[in-house]
Amino acid sequence: MTQALTPLSLPPVPREFGFFVDGKVVPAGTRDLSERRSPAHDVPVTRIPKCTTADLDAAVAAARRAFEDRRWSGLGGAARGAVLLRAAALIRARAEEIAYFETLENGKPIAQARGEVMGCADMFDYASGLARSLHGDSFNNLGDGLFGLVTREPVGVVGLITPWNFPFLILCERVPYILASGCTLVVKPSEVTSATTLLLAEILTEAGLPDGCMNVVTGSGSSIGQALIEHMDVDMLSFTGSTAVGRRCVEAAGRSNFKKLGLELGGKNPQIVFADADLDDAADGVAFGIAFNAGQCCVSGSRLIVERSVAEAFAQRVQAKLARLRIGDPLDETTQVGAITTAAQHDIILGYIQSGQEDGARLICGGEVLDTGEGRFITPAVFTDVTRDMDLARDEVFGPVLVILPFDTLDEAIEIANDTVYGLAASVWSKNIDTALTVTRRVRAGRFWVNTTLAGGPELPLGGFRQSGWGREAGVYGVEEYTQIKSVHVEIGKRTHWGE
Numbered sequence: 001m002t003q004a005l006t007p008l009s010l011p012p013v014p015r016e017f018g019f020f021v022d023g024k025v026v027p028a029g030t031r032d033l034s035e036r037r038s039p040a041h042d043v044p045v046t047r048i049p050k051c052t053t054a055d056l057d058a059a060v061a062a063a064r065r066a067f068e069d070r071r072w073s074g075l076g077g078a079a080r081g082a083v084l085l086r087a088a089a090l091i092r093a094r095a096e097e098i099a100y101f102e103t104l105e106n107g108k109p110i111a112q113a114r115g116e117v118m119g120c121a122d123m124f125d126y127a128s129g130l131a132r133s134l135h136g137d138s139f140n141n142l143g144d145g146l147f148g149l150v151t152r153e154p155v156g157v158v159g160l161i162t163p164w165n166f167p168f169l170i171l172c173e174r175v176p177y178i179l180a181s182g183c184t185l186v187v188k189p190s191e192v193t194s195a196t197t198l199l200l201a202e203i204l205t206e207a208g209l210p211d212g213c214m215n216v217v218t219g220s221g222s223s224i225g226q227a228l229i230e231h232m233d234v235d236m237l238s239f240t241g242s243t244a245v246g247r248r249c250v251e252a253a254g255r256s257n258f259k260k261l262g263l264e265l266g267g268k269n270p271q272i273v274f275a276d277a278d279l280d281d282a283a284d285g286v287a288f289g290i291a292f293n294a295g296q297c298c299v300s301g302s303r304l305i306v307e308r309s310v311a312e313a314f315a316q317r318v319q320a321k322l323a324r325l326r327i328g329d330p331l332d333e334t335t336q337v338g339a340i341t342t343a344a345q346h347d348i349i350l351g352y353i354q355s356g357q358e359d360g361a362r363l364i365c366g367g368e369v370l371d372t373g374e375g376r377f378i379t380p381a382v383f384t385d386v387t388r389d390m391d392l393a394r395d396e397v398f399g400p401v402l403v404i405l406p407f408d409t410l411d412e413a414i415e416i417a418n419d420t421v422y423g424l425a426a427s428v429w430s431k432n433i434d435t436a437l438t439v440t441r442r443v444r445a446g447r448f449w450v451n452t453t454l455a456g457g458p459e460l461p462l463g464g465f466r467q468s469g470w471g472r473e474a475g476v477y478g479v480e481e482y483t484q485i486k487s488v489h490v491e492i493g494k495r496t497h498w499g500e
C-alpha cells in the first residue's frame, strides 16, 4: 500500500515538465508553455511544453527506428515481460507522486487517484504475462503437401491519444498491452492532464524499456493531436475521447495512410433496475455509477431505467445516497467527489441542466454549483419526467446528471436501453437469473455489469458497440488488437508443377 504524504498541500510553485523523445526528457526550451491550474483550487500546478509538429515528427521517427531495428519486438516475450514487471513495481514505488499530480490536474479525490494508480500497476503485471503467452496457430489438416501457420506480428508504430477524465488509468489500460505486443508508441495526452503520462515515460525508461519505444508529445488536441492522427508514418492509432474527434480520426485515417484504428468513444449507459433487485445495493450502485469521477466517465450509468412499480421509492433511495456524498477538496482524504476537470466541461454540464428543465424535465435534486470560494464543483443532479426524445436522455452529458425513465415490462426495459446511438456499457440489477441473463444478452453494450457497476480489471476487455467505438483494449483481446495476422503456407516435398 502507498504511504500518504500527510497533510497534503498544494505545490508552492508549479512543476515544470519537458516532453519525452527517444528515451530522454526534452526541456521546453523556447517553446510556449501550457500552465495547468488545479480545477479544485484554481492555482497553477504544472507547466507543460506546447510541442511543435517538428517535435512530433522527431517522436514518430524515434518510434519508427526503435520498431524497425527490432530492439523491442525482436526480444523474447520473457524479456519484454520483465520490463513491464519492473514498471509495475516502479509505479507502486512512485504511486503517491503519480496520484498527487493526477489529483492536482484532474480534480479527482486523492483516495480515488491512489486506487487507480494501484490498478494501473496491476495492468502492467498482467500484460507482462501476455507478452509471453501471445501466440498464433497452426493448420495440420491441409493434406500431406501443405502445412499452415498463423503468426501474430506487432502492428508497428502506435499513436495513442488519451483524454483528461482518467489520464493515468486510460493510459495504463493501453500502454502495457501495446508494449507487450512488440509495438512502439507516441502518446499525446490531453493538454490539461499530461503530467502523469510524462511520469510513466520516465518510469518505463528506468524499468529498462529501450530508447524510442515510448515517446510523449504534449500540446493541444487541435494542433498536435490532429497532426498525429494524420501522420503518414503511424501504423495504428488508439483514440479515447469524444465521438466528434473519433469521427475526425476515421476521416484522417482515410485521408492519410489508412492507419488501423482503435476507438473508445462516448456512452449513454443504462442502469436497468427491476423491482426484484436488492434495491439498497442497486441505489448504491446507481449513485456510484453517476457520481464517481463527478460523472466524467465514458461508462457512467447516466440513464436509470427502473421498473415503474418501484420507480418513485427507488428515486428517493438514490437521492438519499447522493445527499450523503462528501463533495469538495480532492486533496482531503475523505472526499468522494471532486471537481469538474475543465471549465468547458463545467459549462456543458450546467447547460444540460438548464436546457433539460426548459424542455420540461423535472430536477428533483442537485444540479447546483457548490460555493467553495474557488474551483468547480456541481452536486449530482437527478431528473424525472424525462422523455426519450429529450437531449438530456440522448446525449452524453459527461457529468453528474442522471435521468430516470420508468418501464413496465422486460421487453420495454430492453427497448429503452437500446434506444441510443451508443453501446459502451450497461448494468442490470435483478435477483432473477432469467431476467438478468435475458437483459445481458439483448442489450447492446461492450461492457456489462450484473448487480454491480463500474467493476473491472486487467483481464476483461473494454470497448463499445455502435457509435461507442471500434476494437477492444485490455485483456488478451486488447493485446491482440495491436498485432496483425500473417498466414504462412509451407509446401512439403516436391512441388506439383503448373499444368502437369
Ligand code: NDP
Pocket: 161, 162, 163, 164, 165, 188, 189, 190, 191, 192, 219, 220, 221, 222, 224, 225, 226, 227, 229, 240, 241, 242, 243, 245, 246, 248, 264, 265, 266, 267, 297, 298, 345, 348, 396, 397, 398
Ligand atoms: P476530446 O475528444 O476533444 O478530447 C480527447 C482527446 O483528444 C484529448 O487528448 C484531446 O486533446 C484530443 N483531441 C482534441 N481534438 C483533437 C483533434 N482534432 N485531433 C486529435 N486529437 C484531438 O474531448 P473533450 O475534452 O473536448 O470533451 C468533450 C466531450 O467528449 C465530453 O463532454 C465527453 O462527452 C467526451 N469525452 C469522452 C471521453 C471518453 O472517455 N469516452 C473522454 C473525454 C471526453 P486536448 O485535450 O489536449 O485538446
